[in-house]
Amino acid sequence: MSAKRKPRPFSRVALIGIGLIGSSIARGIKKHKLSHEVAISTRRRTTLNTARKLGLGSSYHLKAAQAVKNADLVILCAPLGANKALAQEIAPHLKPGAIVSDVGSCKESVIKDVGPHLPEGVHLVPAHPIAGTEHSGPEAGFAALFEDRWCVLTPADGIDAKAVKAVEGFWRKLGSRVEIMDAAHHDQVLAITSHLPHLISYTIVDTATDLERDLQKEVVRYSAGGFREFTRIAASDPTMWRDVFLSNRDAVLEILGRFTEDLTALQRAIRRGDGELLHDRFTRTRAIRREVIDAKQAGTEPWRNRR
Ligand code: NAP
Numbered sequence: 060m061s062a063k064r065k066p067r068p069f070s071r072v073a074l075i076g077i078g079l080i081g082s083s084i085a086r087g088i089k090k091h092k093l094s095h096e097v098a099i100s101t102r103r104r105t106t107l108n109t110a111r112k113l114g115l116g117s118s119y120h121l122k123a124a125q126a127v128k129n130a131d132l133v134i135l136c137a138p139l140g141a142n143k144a145l146a147q148e149i150a151p152h153l154k155p156g157a158i159v160s161d162v163g164s165c166k167e168s169v170i171k172d173v174g175p176h177l178p179e180g181v182h183l184v185p186a187h188p189i190a191g192t193e194h195s196g197p198e199a200g201f202a203a204l205f206e207d208r209w210c211v212l213t214p215a216d217g218i219d220a221k222a223v224k225a226v227e228g229f230w231r232k233l234g235s236r237v238e239i240m241d242a243a244h245h246d247q248v249l250a251i252t253s254h255l256p257h258l259i260s261y262t263i264v265d266t267a268t269d270l271e272r273d274l275q276k277e278v279v280r281y282s283a284g285g286f287r288e289f290t291r292i293a294a295s296d297p298t299m300w301r302d303v304f305l306s307n308r309d310a311v312l313e314i315l316g317r318f319t320e321d322l323t324a325l326q327r328a329i330r331r332g333d334g335e336l337l338h339d340r341f342t343r344t345r346a347i348r349r350e351v352i353d354a355k356q357a358g359t360e361p362w363r364n365r366r
Pocket of ligand 1: 136163197296
């Protein structure tokens with residue numbers, strides 16, 4: 060490092076995967092001057108060229124092993140299903156004391172897939188920025204994505220406290236609020252707040268596409284009546300979401316069981332004409348919306364509506 064360089068929290072950050080999340084992190088690092096170097100790696104040359112054209116990093120690599128050399132922070136930003144192979148590939152090339160983190164939407168699977176491959180003296184601090192859009196790829200990212208959003212860290216017991224602090228500081232500088240949580244608890248919470256809503260959206264849109272052609276046209280024409288938001292969520296990346304459901308199977312199946320019971324209760328109320336039960340349920344849920352808005356998690360900021 061040159062003697063004249065002003066200190067930054069990291070000297071080299073390696074981003075493995077440069078889609079929506081990786082490229083938003085790259086932009087945030089640049090904006091907030093969080094690292095001297097940003098090494099970018101992705102498996103396809105076309106994606107790497109796009110990242111280069113966008114000027115997202117300081118070096119570009121088709122091999123993750125090259126990107127992580129001398130990195131003090133490595134962040135895995137590929138779909139969850141790629142983590143195990145990536146961990147095996149980078150492990151021999153990590154410098155002692157390096158921090159390995161990630162952005163995956165499930166956390167127990169990251170600890171299971173990545174942890175066992177890391178050498179002694181390398182610290183695993185898994186992270187999940189609870190922020191995103193339905194868009195994918197390096198062009199979809201923007202630095203403000205993480206502002207006022209939660210980022211959950213799930214370090215296992217005994218992980219170096221300094222490493223956890225460094226990752227916490229990194230996300231705070233990107234504008235996030237940070238919470239430290241047990242990985243299994245994270246997966247249960249996200250099963251209900253994120254994974255189940257995605258599954259329901261995929262199902263509703265799929266059911267609609269099964270309707271005959273004329274009706275489908277009507278569905279699109281009148282989609283503002285609630286369906287539109289489901290189509291937005293159901294446009295989310297299929298690879299990412301396949302991996303989420305395969306990685307968080309137990310928690311999703313548990314919550315799906317409860318949901319099915321509640322849905323059946325509403326179905327029965329409709330069949331029996333039990334308006335009181337319907338009204339009670341809908342009154343209760345209305346209050347939850349108020350809480351989400353008060354917690355500034357409703358996505359009503361102008362920039363969030365631009366895509
Ligand atoms: P994305 O836009 O689809 O980008 C994925 C990146 O990973 C691309 O650079 C892709 O490279 C690379 N990649 C794909 N398969 C790979 C493989 N088998 N091995 C190595 N690299 C591979 O995805 P994203 O939305 O940024 O999501 C990335 C991670 O963030 C996921 O783990 C997801 O759970 C998590 N996350 C997503 C959101 C969201 O809303 N999207 C929110 C929070 C967390 P190529 O183009 O070169 O194939």
